[in-house]
Amino acid sequence: MEHLPSRPLGIDILKEVPWGTHLCCFYESIEDYFDIVNPYLKTGLENNEFCTWVIPKCIEKEKAIDVLQKVVPDLQNYIRKNHLEILEYDECYINKKRFDGEVILAGWRKKFKTALSTGFEGVRLAGDISWIEKNQWDDFARYEYEVNKEFYNKRMLAICSYPLEILGAKEIFDVLENHHYTLIRRNGKWIVARSFVDMLNKLLEIHYHLRGENIDLIRQIGISSHEIKTPLTSMKGYTQILLKGQLGTITGPQKNALEILEKNINHLNTLVGNYLSLVQLKTGTMTIITEKISLHSLIKETMNIISPLADSEEIKINVRLEAGLPQLSIDFIKMQQVLINIIGNALKFSSKGSSINVHISKKNKDILFEIQDYGLGIPKDEHKKIFDMFFQSESTKKKNVKGTGLGLPIAKTIIEAHGGQIWVDSTLGKGSTFSFTLPIKSVKTPKIIPLL
Numbered sequence: 001m002e003h004l005p006s007r008p009l010g011i012d013i014l015k016e017v018p019w020g021t022h023l024c025c026f027y028e029s030i031e032d033y034f035d036i037v038n039p040y041l042k043t044g045l046e047n048n049e050f051c052t053w054v055i056p057k058c059i060e061k062e063k064a065i066d067v068l069q070k071v072v073p074d075l076q077n078y079i080r081k082n083h084l085e086i087l088e089y090d091e092c093y094i095n096k097k098r099f100d101g102e103v104i105l106a107g108w109r110k111k112f113k114t115a116l117s118t119g120f121e122g123v124r125l126a127g128d129i130s131w132i133e134k135n136q137w138d139d140f141a142r143y144e145y146e147v148n149k150e151f152y153n154k155r156m157l158a159i160c161s162y163p164l165e166i167l168g169a170k171e172i173f174d175v176l177e178n179h180h181y182t183l184i185r186r187n188g189k190w191i192v193a194r195s196f197v198d199m200l201n202k203l204l205e206i207h208y209h210l211r212g213e214n215i216d217l218i219r220q221i222g223i224s225s226h227e228i229k230t231p232l233t234s235m236k237g238y239t240q241i242l243l244k245g246q247l248g249t250i251t252g253p254q255k256n257a258l259e260i261l262e263k264n265i266n267h268l269n270t271l272v273g274n275y276l277s278l279v280q281l282k283t284g285t286m287t288i289i290t291e292k293i294s295l296h297s298l299i300k301e302t303m304n305i306i307s308p309l310a311d312s313e314e315i316k317i318n319v320r321l322e323a324g325l326p327q328l329s330i331d332f333i334k335m336q337q338v339l340i341n342i343i344g345n346a347l348k349f350s351s352k353g354s355s356i357n358v359h360i361s362k363k364n365k366d367i368l369f370e371i372q373d374y375g376l377g378i379p380k381d382e383h384k385k386i387f388d389m390f391f392q393s394e395s396t397k398k399k400n401v402k403g404t405g406l407g408l409p410i411a412k413t414i415i416e417a418h419g420g421q422i423w424v425d426s427t428l429g430k431g432s433t434f435s436f437t438l439p440i441k442s443v444k445t446p447k448i449i450p451l452l
Contacts, residue, residue, distance in 0.1 A: 005018075005019070006018050006019070007019055007047065007049075007122070007157060008043050008047060009040060009043065009157075010039040010040050010041075010042055010043025010044070011036060011039055011040060011183070011190070012039075012190070013183070013190045013191070013192045014181060014183070014192050017157070017180075017181065019122060019153070019154065019155045019156065019157065020151045020152050020153050020154055020155075020156060020157075021151075021157055021158075021180050021181065022144075022147055022148050022151055022158050022160075022178070022179050022180050023157075023158065023159040023160070023179055023180060023181045023182070023183065024159070024160045024161070024162060024175050024176075024178075024179040024181075024182050024183070025159055025160070025161045025162065025182075025183040025184070026161075026162050026163075026164050026167075026175075026182070026183070026184040026185075027161055027162070027163060027164065027185065028163070028164050028165070028185065030056065030058070030059070032185050033056065033128070033161055033163075034067055034068075035185075035190075036159070036161070036183060036190070037053070037068075037126050037159070037161065038067070038068055038070075038071045038072075039071065040124075040126060040159055041053060041068060041072070041084070041124070041126060042068075042071050042072050044124035044157070045072060045078050045083055045084060047121060048119075048120055048121045049115075049120055049121050049122050049123060049124040049157075050083060050084075050111065050114075050115035050118075050120040050122070050123050050124070051078075051083065051084045051085070051123075051124045051125075051126070052084075052085050052087065052092075052111065052123070052124075052125045052126070053068075053084065053085070053086045053087065053126045054087045054088070054089055054091075054092045054093070054125075054126065054127040054128055055086060055087070055088060055089075055128060056089075056128040056130045056161070056163075057088075057089055057128070057130045057131045058130065061086055061088065064086060065079075065086065083120075089128070089130075089131035090131070092104070092107075092127065093127075093131065099136050099139055099140060099143075101139060101140070101142060101143030101146060104143065105143070105146060105147070105150050108123075108125070108147075108150060108151075108156070109150070111123055112154060112155075112156060116155070121155060122154075122155030122156060122157070123155065123156045123157070124156075124157045124158075125156070125157065125158040125159070126158075126159050126161070127158065127159075127160050127161070128160075128161045129160060129161065129162050129163075129166075130161075130162075130163050130166065132166065137171060137174075141174040141178065144160070144174075144175075144178035144179070145177075145178050147178070148178065148179075148180075160175075160179070162175055239258055239261055239262045242258050243255065243258050243259070243262065259308060259311075259312070260312070262308045288331045288334065288414075288417050288418065289331050290329045290330055290331055290418075290442060291329065291330075291331075291332065292327045292328070292329055293327060293328055293329075293330050293332050293335075294327055295321060295325050295327070295328065295360060295367070296321060296325075298330075298332065298335060298336065298339070299319060299321065299339075299358070299360070301336065302336050302339045302340060302343070303317065303319065305336075305340060306339075306340055306343050306344065306347070309344070309347055310347055310356070313347060313350070313352050314352050314353050315347055315350055315352070315353070315354055315355065315356060316354075316355040316356070317343070317355070317356045317357075317358060318355060318356070318357045318358065319358045320357070320358070320359045320360070321360045322360060322361040322362060324362075325360065325361075325362060325367065326362075326367075326440055328367060328438055328440065328442065329442030330418055330438065330442070331414075331418075334414045335414065335418070335438075337410070337411070337414065338410075338411040338414050338415060338436075339369075339371075341407035341408065341410065341411045342371050342407070342408070342411055342434050342436075343356065343358065343371055344407065345407055345408065345434075346371055346372075346373035346375065346432070346434070347373075349373060349375035349376045349432075350373045350374065350375040351374075351375065354373070354374050354375070355374070356371065356372065356373045356374075357370070357371070357372040357373075358370070358371050358372075359372070362440075363437070365439060365440055365441065366420070366437040366438060366439055366440060367437065367438050367439075367440060368435060368436075368437055369435065369436050369437070369438070370433055370434075370435045371433065371434045371435075372431065372432070372433040373431050373432055373433075374430070374431040375431050375432065376428075376429070376431075377426050377427050377428040377429050377430050377431055377432055378424065378426040378428065378432055379428050380426075380428075383423075383424050383426065386408055386424065387408050387409055387412045387422070388409060411436075415436050415437075415438070418438050418439070418442075419438070419439045419442070420436055420437045420438040420439065421436060421437050422434065422435070422436035422437075423435055423436070
């Protein structure tokens with residue numbers, strides 16, 4: 001295989017990258033966008049690369065040319081000699097009124113072959129994603145994943161720009177997962193991140209995506225998860241009041257809408273809890289506050305939260321508690337988070353109409369929790385990796401099952417702080433059983449190991 005040299009990128013914070021690199025850029029203003037794209041394209045033109053520029057939806061071609069020409073005075077000459085093509089989004093990403101990733105990849109292959117045959121050093125692409133609709137996102141995320149494989153070890157570079165205003169948490173995680181480097185503007189300066197964790201740390205600092213709260217604020221005043229979740233708790237409470245008909249009779253369609261709302265509130269509550277736990281682990285501020293808890297009450301309240309999601313997927317959760325189980329000295333909120341994360345994973349990877357078994361029993365000096373599903377299953381060589389932060393199994397990627405990669409690592413940290421252990425038994429295609437223990441005799445001083 002040919003060893004390809006690095007190429008100058010033209011961006012001050014990232015001077016050069018290897019051929020085959022796929023970057024992304026988050027921007028808040030059109031000025032930020034041009035601050036990256038202008039020098040990137042200028043450098044490609046000056047280094048004899050064929051450049052394709054897919055401009056943002058909000059900019060006309062004439063305006064785009066005018067802005068780029070300020071840094072590339074002989075731009076018209078490059079365009080005339082076919083060194084640069086400027087496309088609107090529907091000239092690149094839309095085929096017969098729909099997005100088709102395979103067609104676009106075939107187009108890049110054709111451009112690459114033509115560029116090399118006509119004497120160019122390689123191909124440099126700049127695409128903007130301001131055009132995308134919500135119903136197109138999953139298909140586009142799969143396409144971005146395939147871009148990495150398509151460009152690998154080829155004389156191709158690509159930078160994809162994403163306006164922050166169109167992105168939610170799910171979309172951000174997809175973007176980070178599908179690119180080698182990420183650029184984002186912070187306090188007037190561009191920051192480059194070379195890893196998923198590195199980028200997440202920086203994104204967590206941006207109040208726009210933390211609803212006004214950031215790591216520094218959390219570190220300084222120790223905001224608790226109760227305080228962060230207060231609005232969600234209120235929303236959930238009123239939703240349940242409406243569902244019970246306590247404010248008047250509701251129709252069938254209204255009931256369906258409220259059930260969907262309740263399911264999404266619970267999901268958002270879980271995401272917020274996991275993000276807060278990540279911040280606490282990174283800053284060393286997570287604490288365990290134990291009290292004597294009945295396992296029956298723990299399971300009952302957990303099922304109240306998880307049941308709407310199970311019902312929406314027509315998945316039955318069978319719960320069996322062995323008789324005579326003792327109370328445990330545990331942190332109720334954090335242990336509930338553990339169960340929601342594990343059972344939530346089982347729901348995510350189970351097919352509609354299937355079932356999940358939750359069994360709790362006494363085993364020697366421990367209480368054993370077992371959560372069994374009949375879903376995708378996990379390859380044996382990934383059994384330990386799934387407890388690593390941000391890990392996602394290849395089998396779930398192929399099935400396009402998305403996740404943050406936070407639930408299981410956070411669950412493991414909380415269980416181990418209580419003196420327990422967690423493990424998985426799984427067969428690919430047949431399902432998984434996640435098991436964990438908690439000691440009947442409580443740990444005197446629960447200790448959380450900070451995430452480095």
